[in-house]
Amino acid sequence: MIDNFKEFFRFRELLFVLTKREIKVRYKQTSLGASWAIIQPFSMMLIFTLIFGFFLKVDSGNIPYPIFSYSALLPWTFFATSFSLGSLSIINSSNLITKIYFPREILPFSNLGAAFLDFLVAGVFFFLLMLFYKVPLSFTLLFLVPIVLVQVIFTAAVILFASAIVVIWRDVKFVIPLLIQLWMFATPVIYPVSKVPRFLQFIYFLDPMAGIIENFRSVSILGKFPDWRHLLMATVISAILFFLSYMFFKQKEKRFADII
Amino acid sequence: MENSVIKFDKVSKSYYLSRFKYGRLTEEIRAWFKKVVTLSPESNSKQKLWAVRNLSFQVKKGVTLGIIGKNGAGKSTILKLISKVTYPDSGQIRVEGEIGAFIELGAGLHPELTGRENIYLYGAILGMKRREIDERFPEIVKFSELARFLDTPIKRYSSGMYTRLGFSVIAFTDPQVLLIDEVLAVGDKSFQEKCLMKMEEFAKSDKTVVFVSHNLEAIRSICSETILIDHGRLKARGKSSEVIKKYLNKYSKNSKF
Numbered sequence: 226m227i228d229n230f231k232e233f234f235r236f237r238e239l240l241f242v243l244t245k246r247e248i249k250v251r252y253k254q255t256s257l258g259a260s261w262a263i264i265q266p267f268s269m270m271l272i273f274t275l276i277f278g279f280f281l282k283v284d285s286g287n288i289p290y291p292i293f294s295y296s297a298l299l300p301w302t303f304f305a306t307s308f309s310l311g312s313l314s315i316i317n318s319s320n321l322i323t324k325i326y327f328p329r330e331i332l333p334f335s336n337l338g339a340a341f342l343d344f345l346v347a348g349v350f351f352f353l354l355m356l357f358y359k360v361p362l363s364f365t366l367l368f369l370v371p372i373v374l375v376q377v378i379f380t381a382a383v384i385l386f387a388s389a390i391v392v393i394w395r396d397v398k399f400v401i402p403l404l405i406q407l408w409m410f411a412t413p414v415i416y417p418v419s420k421v422p423r424f425l426q427f428i429y430f431l432d433p434m435a436g437i438i439e440n441f442r443s444v445s446i447l448g449k450f451p452d453w454r455h456l457l458m459a460t461v462i463s464a465i466l467f468f469l470s471y472m473f474f475k476q477k478e479k480r481f482a483d484i485i
Numbered sequence: 486m487e488n489s490v491i492k493f494d495k496v497s498k499s500y501y502l503s504r505f506k507y508g509r510l511t512e513e514i515r516a517w518f519k520k521v522v523t524l525s526p527e528s529n530s531k532q533k534l535w536a537v538r539n540l541s542f543q544v545k546k547g548v549t550l551g552i553i554g555k556n557g558a559g560k561s562t563i564l565k566l567i568s569k570v571t572y573p574d575s576g577q578i579r580v581e582g583e584i585g586a587f588i589e590l591g592a593g594l595h596p597e598l599t600g601r602e603n604i605y606l607y608g609a610i611l612g613m614k615r616r617e618i619d620e621r622f623p624e625i626v627k628f629s630e631l632a633r634f635l636d637t638p639i640k641r642y643s644s645g646m647y648t649r650l651g652f653s654v655i656a657f658t659d660p661q662v663l664l665i666d667e668v669l670a671v672g673d674k675s676f677q678e679k680c681l682m683k684m685e686e687f688a689k690s691d692k693t694v695v696f697v698s699h700n701l702e703a704i705r706s707i708c709s710e711t712i713l714i715d716h717g718r719l720k721a722r723g724k725s726s727e728v729i730k731k732y733l734n735k736y737s738k739n740s741k742f
Contacts (some may be wrong), residue, residue: 242609253638280649325610326569326584394513470527479572482565483500 229394229475231329240331244338251339262343263304263350266298274296277415285417289447290360297414297444299351300373304380304434305405311336311384312401315392319485329478330471333384337377344373357447363448372440372451379433386470389477389483392485412438432468433459489543490662490693494709496576498537498562498717536562537573544695549688552697553709553732559717560697564664567695582661582693585611589727590637592682599675600631600650603639607654621657628679633718649676655685663687666697681707701729 252258270291277283278290314332315322322329357361357481391397412434413421421429430436436452437461443449536559544550546600552560558643563570566578568586593610594603604625608618618625629649639647655663665684681703687694688707704711704725711728713721720735721728 236612238614239609242606246595246598246602246606250595250600253597320592320612323565324570325586327610327612328697337502396511482571 226472229328229471232423236327236331239327240334240338243335244332244342246337247335252382259346259384262346266295266302266347269298269302269349269381270295273415283416284420286447288360289358292354292360292446293417293442294415295351295354296439296446297412299347300438300441301375301409301412301414301434302347303340304376305409307337307340307380308383308387308405309401310340311380312387313389313398314384315388315481316398316485317397323482324483329481330385330474331383333388334381337380339368349452351421360446361448363444364367365444365448365450368444368451369441372444372456375433375456375460375463376437376441378467379437380460382463382466382470385467387472389474389481392481393477408432408434411435413442414438430455431462435459453464488546490546490581491544491695492577492579493542493566494577494579496523496537496540496566496573496578497535498559498566498571498573499533499535501533502534515637534679535717540576540714540717540719542712542719542722546693547691548710549694549708551702551704551711551728552695552714553699553704553711553729554714554720555736558714560714561666562717563714564666564695564697567662567702568664580662584662584664585658585660586653586664587655587666594647594651595641597638600629600635600642603650604654605707607651608658611655611658612660613658617659625653625657628656628683630676645673645676652676652683654678656680661692662676663692663694664697665694667699701733705729706715 251261257263257264271343273294274291277294280287283290310418311333314336315329318332321327321332387397391401409415411429411432418426418439436455440451440456440459444451540559540563552563554560562571564586566573567580568584569580570586585699593607598606604616604622605618609615626635629652631646631650631653634642639650642650662711684694684696684703684707688709694707696704696708708725710723711725712719713728713732721731
């Protein structure tokens, strides 16, 4: 394990270069460039506001529904983008895998890095939206740092596992978009946590994304302290999953070049 | 340990010749069911191909080793094993020092990026630090003769230009062990000569070089020692000219049939 980290550290510069490549290539192929990072959560926000805020009148407390949903769509989009791109990162770089050695986890991590940049861009928009809706800026915004960190660890765990599985069984590639869609409904993006029946809450918060999104919303727009129990649970589960899926990835990595 | 930089000890590597290149979930589930239901050991329906079989050899520091053999003999697999792109089924491999692998041209170059960006990308993939690439950038560009096209996305490059860019970057990396697989097959005459000269330079330095090629002339002139591989096994080892002679004899004998 320690050897793996050392080796990873030796190649840290490659991680930056590949992340940069990821970003550059994406922006070179599109004419709208960085604005895509905002368009995606923004258009989701519009449609959700129309359907859930306006038609179905989901109760978002005294918070306007658009910012209520955007505060969750922001971390959710970061997760979904990393997941969908990261899970394909190994098979999309088959020409590198079969010819050049480097620690393979760099590939999914570089997708995570690129998605993080999108997240920051969309985050600036979130800030503007908060000003627009006159949401009071609270010092609890600082708690976003540890919350996002937990999310990064959890996302890394998911994409390490998924990218290795996709090499072994290509079929899984088609399952992931569906999984992402379903997963969003299992997290408090559209509705507040209070709507989840009490007896389900334990199972509900076994999913780190539920705790992460709930806390992301409450520290950013509600000005509340994090729900420590849920945050701790998300942290512990993410850390354990990261460890397990990293081991899994390193074990499967040796066969990547043969089966890809 | 003595001063060998690369050491293979009874290394074997096999590939499956399965119908599908990669696994399909349904197939694996079916195979698993079959195993459980019939309680038989895993079926041998997957055919195995031994790419490298029980191979042992060493390369001493500073030696330039040539590897020759027919197509499919296992030469490229040996390079992949040295560079840790793939791992052996059994046996031990030890390599000391940083490895620079030039296994296939263009692997790692990205078509959407410009020549300049690709030099940095490829350099990083080969393990160079940004500062090192900065320092050597002018030399790399000069060697590649692509100064005019540096800011063109390389998808507009010809295949010869691709090659030149790739080789130029590797020519200025500084690994202790250099692996080269069939680079001289592309590029025009004058660039080939330049590559050969660069490789002779490597060979003369204290770097350890492993060179796989079908260009026997190049092997003869660059490599001090050569091994002959056939069906994954070591057939001969010795001075390049002698091993090449053996190879040619065998080959022409075969071709009579």
